[in-house]
Amino acid sequence: MVSFDHRQPGTDPAAWSAFLASVPAGPVNVAAYASVVVVAPHPDDETLGAGGLIATAADAGVPVHVVLVSLGEGSHPDSPTTTAAELADTRASEFRAALGTLHPSVTSEFLGVPDVGLREQPDTLRDALVARLDAAPARTLLVAPWRGDGHRDHRVAGEVAEAVVHERDDVDLLSYPIWAWHWDDPTASAAPWGDARALALSAAVLDRKRRALAAYRSQVEPLSPAPGDEAIVDERHAEHHLTPTEWSFGMARSRSRESFDAHYERKPEGWDFDGSWYERRKRAVTLAALPRERYRSALEIGCATGVLTAALTDRADDVLGTDIAAAPLERARARAPRARFLQAALPDEWPAGTWDLVVMSEVGYYLSPADLDRTIDLVLDSLADDGVLVACHWRHPDDEAVSSGDVVDERLRARWPRPALVRHVEDDFVLTVMPGADVRSVARDEGLVR
Incomplete structure (x- = not known):
């Protein structure tokens, strides 16, 4: 597992911009799917990693459903002002507001897994995905965190999604990075850029993604001036995600x-x-x-x-x-x-x-x-x-x-x-x-x- 500290400045977004300009990437054609299912280990992951895709697919009339694994109540473990229970309530409200901003037709469900607890109950996510995909129209796009992202919940969510997709011929997988933008080095990247996919976002979609992220005030702003209440996704972090192109990775399948x-x-x-x-x-x-x-x-x-x-x-x-x-x-x-x-x-x-x-x-x-x-x-x-x-x-x-x-x-x-x-x-x-x-x-x- 990658070790990183979100409080550190991390990789300069400009370094990624220069690198990504040279990456040959396949397109993401959301209109080719009958439905889209997005896995979010915590509220705001869906907006940071796939907010543009969610909005673009919903605009095209493709049903989008977000599976929220946890409420992210552990985002500020050292907060002197806000309890985990209060954070859970706040982030649940922010999640609903963000999805409504991306598109009012987006539906969601909450699995009730504790923050940083998915490793102990991966079947909760697996069962939810199987049920959702079984009920979905043919040809579904499943969108989940990249398994190498460096956060334990992201890794397990990515592994569960890959395992589910491996068993099905009617589902494709896209994996989105969140924290890799922060800790990874574009000069020697650990990410699978040979499987890169790029979705160009219209100005209107990018604006909705920006406003959806702003709905997560508990994450993008300090809870208070006190130590332990710092913003999790500060402006430098957000800059990785608020670009006109949304990046993800396609799933490599075993040779047939x-x-x-x-x-x-x-x-x-x-x-x-x-x-x-x-x-x-x-x-x-x-x-x-x-x-x-x-x-x-x-x-x-x-x-x-x-x-x-x-x-x-x-x-x-x-x-x-x-x-x-x-x-x-x-x-x-x-x-x-x-x-x-x-x-x-x-x-x-x-x-x-x-x-x-x-x-x-x-x-x-x-x-x-x-x-x-x-x-x-x-x-x-x-x-x-x-x-x-x-x-x-x-x-x-x-x-x-x-x-x-x-x-x-x-x-x-x-x-x-x-x-x-x-x-x-x-x-x-x-x-x-x-x-x-x-x-x-x-x-x-x-x-x-x-």
Whole structure:
């Protein structure tokens, strides 16, 4: 989680303006949707991040519904003049006034989650979104905070929205930043600008967004001159959001089964696993990184034509190889007759079992951020305490990839509860071995050190 202090000046809005001028962004066509649903973890998030979109969609006759998660009663925890309960009442009134300013047709609901409490009850938001989307006309645009925004409620809201959209073909997702404008650095941004979307706001819409934000007096003005009552969204913060363009990020989806089927139709062997010295050397490095000589049960995620799978059968009593495409599995079964194989789109079709070795080679960057996180969580849930995950990924650009080897490696290490046992980085690939709770070094296992 990003650490930042909203009381600090933060990134200069002018620095973002210069950066954004160079960002190629896709358009946002709200008229293409039958309805819009906006998730606001706190009152004012919907206006700051998507006020222009809300107004533009409502002007076009598209029904807009805002799901308000909490009342943001914790915005001034050190206030000497205003209690949390008073803030909740105030911010609820401000929320209604702001939505009415954006457009009188906008509807809303309040979920009653405590401020900074969404992590403890994500299903409250998930259930509300599923119910709303089930009742919505076909083709809905779901708008939610960017999961990397740096605030815990924003992260959880973004993750829940991504998970819900992943299960539906009739819903698209846009993610809006709020605090990233404050803490992020445009010269080395952490945001997914390759998926940027830009909505141009008319002068009238921008004026309504400005007036809607002004309705949040408890946030844009000090509650009093006393310390602890400072404005949360001061003029410098607001400047990030009151521009003629509203920025968001589209949702990256995992590479499809159809694209892999097409790849194997063109190249039945997939990649040159046998002939390429790069592939043979990388395979040798991967096998050498395994901390144990022998394993009970191994799972290979994305086994392709089974070249690495065959090598794993020499190191494990039972090996299961999975792949999203059917064609390579025919070759894999012939190449590795001692292994079992399963066609499965992971993480949705996760195989049952407990593994003391999981191998994820050259597949993580084909997964969306949400699917990668779910895959890591499923590995953790099914890995024996004495087991390891071995992840190896190409570090150069791949036009078919959703992310990159470095992104996968960073996310894996950030999400794993223990430090890496092995981490090998070179220009072409990064290989990481992540241990279970009871894994020790090879020397300690052999009694060479105590």
